[in-house]
Amino acid sequence: MATAAFNLALINPSTFILPKSPNPTKLRVCTLRCSSATTNAVPGLSERPWKTSDARLVLEDGSIWRAKSFGASGTQVGEVVFNTSLTGYQEILTDPSYAGQFVLMTNPHIGNTGVNFDDEESKQCFLGGLVIRSISISTSNWRCAETLGDYLAERKLLGIYDVDTRAITRRLRQDGSLVGVLSTEESKTDEELLEMSRSWDIVGVDLISGVSCKEPYEWVDKTNSEWEFNYSGRDGEAFHVVAYDFGIKHNILRRLASHGCKITVVPSTWPASEILKRKPDGVLFSNGPGDPSAVPYAVETVKEILGKVPVFGICMGHQLLGQALGGKTFKMKFGHHGGNHPVRNLRSGHVEISAQNHNYAVDPASLPEGVEVTHVNLNDGSCAGLAYPAQNIMSLQYHPEASPGPRDSDYAFGEFIKLMKKVKLNA
Numbered sequence: 028m029a030t031a032a033f034n035l036a037l038i039n040p041s042t043f044i045l046p047k048s049p050n051p052t053k054l055r056v057c058t059l060r061c062s063s064a065t066t067n068a069v070p071g072l073s074e075r076p077w078k079t080s081d082a083r084l085v086l087e088d089g090s091i092w093r094a095k096s097f098g099a100s101g102t103q104v105g106e107v108v109f110n111t112s113l114t115g116y117q118e119i120l121t122d123p124s125y126a127g128q129f130v131l132m133t134n135p136h137i138g139n140t141g142v143n144f145d146d147e148e149s150k151q152c153f154l155g156g157l158v159i160r161s162i163s164i165s166t167s168n169w170r171c172a173e174t175l176g177d178y179l180a181e182r183k184l185l186g187i188y189d190v191d192t193r194a195i196t197r198r199l200r201q202d203g204s205l206v207g208v209l210s211t212e213e214s215k216t217d218e219e220l221l222e223m224s225r226s227w228d229i230v231g232v233d234l235i236s237g238v239s240c241k242e243p244y245e246w247v248d249k250t251n252s253e254w255e256f257n258y259s260g261r262d263g264e265a266f267h268v269v270a271y272d273f274g275i276k277h278n279i280l281r282r283l284a285s286h287g288c289k290i291t292v293v294p295s296t297w298p299a300s301e302i303l304k305r306k307p308d309g310v311l312f313s314n315g316p317g318d319p320s321a322v323p324y325a326v327e328t329v330k331e332i333l334g335k336v337p338v339f340g341i342c343m344g345h346q347l348l349g350q351a352l353g354g355k356t357f358k359m360k361f362g363h364h365g366g367n368h369p370v371r372n373l374r375s376g377h378v379e380i381s382a383q384n385h386n387y388a389v390d391p392a393s394l395p396e397g398v399e400v401t402h403v404n405l406n407d408g409s410c411a412g413l414a415y416p417a418q419n420i421m422s423l424q425y426h427p428e429a430s431p432g433p434r435d436s437d438y439a440f441g442e443f444i445k446l447m448k449k450v451k452l453n454a
């Protein structure tokens with residue numbers, strides 16, 4: 028009897044209004060119900076709410092991980108990366124830099140705050156799918172608009188849970204990145220899925236062209252005043268920044284706008300000559316997915332701009348800058364993905380806890396004289412930031428805009444402003 032009552036509570040959707048919204052105008056009606064993972068599995072009250080395994084993750088090393096699905100159905104190939112962020116799964120899902128990858132969250136409990144209208148980092152999800160230990164059976168947050176399972180299913184994205192994410196993470200740390208195939212299709216044999224994972228590669232593929240905007244546009248949104256934490260006091264549009272969209276996250280644009288910039292976003296293939304004609308105060312090279320060696324056209328564009336206008340590179344932008352300066356990039360063993368990476372700023376001596384998401388890095392030994400390593404990742408000593416003062420260049424391998432993650436590195440936007448100001452005053 029007790030079990031039946033418990034099941035009833037789980038499967039009966041009940042609508043309620045959360046009482047403690049810090050901003051009444053943001054109050055939204057939220058439906059509390061079990062995730063689609065559970066509801067799908069409950070045809071009648073007398074049956075158990077728990078679904079049995081209906082999905083597989085087959086890794087290229089031959090291991091097969093039986094799982095339960097909670098998003099779309101189908102079969103998808105991708106590179107598995109683990110992300111150590113405790114919160115921010117919606118920003119992670121909408122970060123275009125995850126194109127071609129499955130994100131495995133090391134935090135075991137995901138989905139409890141659902142998905143909202145405000146935390147999207149791009150107009151769509153480009154990643155291959157989501158792998159988690161446990162999906163929250165209820166969703167409760169004052170901004171919640173829908174459950175994570177519904178969100179994934181609507182976007183035709185695969186999500187699996189009930190996987191030993193700790194064991195997979197240990198394997199990735201030990202053996203390095205692995206390609207995998209996620210499938211809910213019973214008709215496909217394990218051997219077929221293994222073959223699929225072994226005949227696919229992410230290295231050497233241009234993933235930027237699939238995520239970049241197609242036409243230039245102006246960006247005006249600042250960080251919402253409710254969330255602003257580092258207001259620069261600049262309300263005017265003091266500096267015109269052209270941002271190359273290699274898969275740009277919205278919060279980079281919001282932070283630039285909050286720091287007083289007028290922003291024009293251009294596609295990854297936009298000619299450098301067109302940019303220089305507009306005489307911007309600065310150019311930003313954004314984050315973006317995949318292998319920086321697979322996009323020589325973007326490196327050429329960066330080369331044409333260097334030395335003519337102050338530039339700031341973030342993540343992929345930093346890697347392209349490294350190559351344009353004559354350096355080399357390489358693929359890391361399992362990369363950095365998470366909101367808890369310690370970085371030392373070698374100029375100030377301060378340590379920042381940073382948000383990171385990359386599988387490639389710049390080899391500092393390959394860089395020419397005059398290029399300064401400004402930041403180092405304290406977990407593995409890899410290069411986390413560069414500057415070439417002679418040409419007004421600065422770059423970070425990680426994400427000063429966070430989203431998700433700590434805001435320690437927001438000062439980098441202020442430094443970009445200072446760089447543009449210095450050049451403008453001396454012009």
Ligand SMILES: NC(=O)CC[C@H](N)C(=O)O
Binds near residue numbers: 317319344386388
């Ligand atoms: N966030 C990013 O820009 C990712 C950079 C690059 N695609 C990498 O994986 O290293």
